[in-house]
Structure formats: structure tokens, C-alpha cells
Amino acid sequence: MSLLPPGGLLTDAGIAVHPAAERPERNETYEVARYAPGFVLIGDDSGGRGFLLRTDDPYSPVFSTDLGDLDPADFTLEAPDLPGWLASL
Template sequence: MVSDGLLTAAGTAVYETGAIAERNTTYEVAEYAPGFVLIGDDSGGRGFLVRAGDAATAVFSSDLGDLDPADFQVEAADLAGWLDSVLAQDD
């Protein structure tokens, strides 16, 4: 499956490539979580982030009001595994 962004029935959003820069600017990710990129959210105030420039990065989650990497939680060991779990929410 090829997709530029998605929104699951459970409310998990994976941002379209054209929206990633705007979302990262809006949430000031570069200031509060340097080295990370916000790639989606749960439609309830929790964001999903990956390490910039790391193809093998884990996927982390954080309250969008607290983007301190010390408070991040690991959601999946890698992006592919996380996407599989996101897509399984709709099954």
C-alpha cells in the first residue's frame, strides 16, 4: 500500500508529507525536541515522533504540550512496525 498520510478509524493520523513541516513548526519541535520529527498524532493531544536522519529509529509518543525527549515513550522499535500496528487498528 502506498499512501501520503492517513487517518485511521481509531483517530491515529500519519501526516501527509506536505503537512509535516507545518506541524513541526506549530508544535516547535526543533526547539523542544531537537533531532526529532513529528510524524503524526492520536487526535487526542499525543504526538508520534522519530529521530531525524535515523532510518532505523524507534517511534516515540509524547503529549504535544510536553515535548521533552526525557518524557517520550517508545511505541514501536521501528517505523514499519508502528505503521503495521496503526493499520491494524482498523481491522
Template sequence: MTVRQSISRTDAAYQRWLASVTDDVVAGGVIVYCLESLPERNTTYEIGAWLTGYLMIGQEGDRGFFLRCDDGGGPVFRGDLGGLGEVDLDVAAPGFEVWLRSGFALPADPEPDLPPTADVYVGGIPVDGVQLLVRARKLLRVDWRFGDLRGLLAAQPFLAVRSAHLYALRRDLEYAPELRPYLLYATDHGLEAVWPPDRDEGSRSGGAVRW
């Protein structure tokens, strides 16, 4: 199915809007594509290959916005570009017209279930993972001496920061995926990962990390 064929099978409100614009619309961090941009965007990200039956109508950073091409209405979906498929989508708006009336507002991301502050530990880095520990040093803004790093690796889990702001640390980990399995915070029940383990296929399972 070509992009133009896909458009003809999308939400009628979307088709009317698309016919009314001549340029991409930018609203906050969202770009909603005009007709001229749709073929290139959908081809570049190979939407037809990994998300058959959907049209990518917009983008916000590394996330795309999608409509089903099923001769009906339906929600506006959002998903990470390059995701695995339909199972990875969540609903950004109940319909295109609702999204349009909102000014293409972004739905709020759910906050992880974290306390505001807690002591943060480093644990589980391989004993030869000095470079990972160097990256953790920079992320956590601590001043461990480089000559002590191998000793710290041998002493895991070790206390890295007292009363760290966990929400800020969680946001920092968005840009440091290699450190997500190794930064833990103290609870009454042991140590738990700051980054929710079920977010990453390769992370520890089970949620809590006890030592």
C-alpha cells in the same frame, strides 16, 4: 535543520511510506501526516525548539508521534505535545515498519494500580476553595447542599462516595486536573490519591496521603 532535511535523516521505511501517500492517513484515533502536512505541524508545535533532533510524524489528540533524525532506524516515540523534552517520551512501537504493519495501532496505556472500588474522600482543598468543592460535587455526582459546602471544607477529609468505581473516576480526572490532588480513596494504610501523585509536578509526594 529544515523539515525536509529532518525527513532525509529518518527511518528508511518511513521515507518509503511517506513517498507513497498523498494525504494524511487516519487510523483509529491516530493521524499520520503526509509530506505536505509535516512542515506546518512541526512548526505549529515548535518541535525543533523543545525536541531537537526529532520529527513529529503524527498525532493522537494532545499526543504526538516522533522519529529520531539520526540517519538510522529506531523506535516510534509518543509524548504529550508541549512536553519538556526527550525524557518525557515513551516508545509507541519498536520501529516505523512495525507500527505501519499494525495499522498504526496505539499502545495500551498502563492502568493505574487501583482496586476496582473503594470509598472516596475529599481532603486538602483550601478552606476558601468553595469553587473547587463545587467542581468536585459535579464530578462525583453527589448532592451536597450549597449551604453546607463551607462546613464540608472545615471537616476534611470527609467521605464523599461509598464504593466508587475508581478506574472510571481516574478517567474523569483526565479532564479535571485541578481536582487531582484532592480526591482520595480508602486503603488499609490510610488515604491515597486516586490520581497517581507522581503524574503531576504539583501533586503531593510520596504516594499515600494519611490523615
């Protein structure tokens, strides 16, 4: 996760990468540890879809899901890796 911009990021399309200081609160609010253990919420699309990484994989793909459905079986692969996803924003 060290590749994430510490101050966050907000694109013109509304994609937000949460600032490092806000990530713990966002993960707690959405109960990510309870519903998607082994994942961390890193951002959202400003419309109810969240972006997540695996916590046990330093080269984790980026996944997305409706923030009301944090079942990893329902996650969508957004990008094979974080640098590629960030570059596409």
C-alpha cells in the same frame, strides 16, 4: 522517513500520520526543533498525543508524547521501528 505514506493516513482509532506536505507546518507549529531537537513529528492520535522519529536514525523507533511536553526524556517508546508501528495501526 521515506517509509511514511506521502499522502498520510488516518485510522478508525483516530491515529493520523500527517501527509508529507503538512509535516513541516506541524513541526513548526509545535516548535519541535526548539523543544525536541533531533526529532520530527510525524503524526498524532487526534487527542493531543504526538508521534515522533529521530532525524539522525533511518531505523528510528517511534516515540509518543503529549504535544504540550516535547522533552525527549518524557517520550514513550511506541514501537521499535516505523514499519512495525505502521503495520500495527
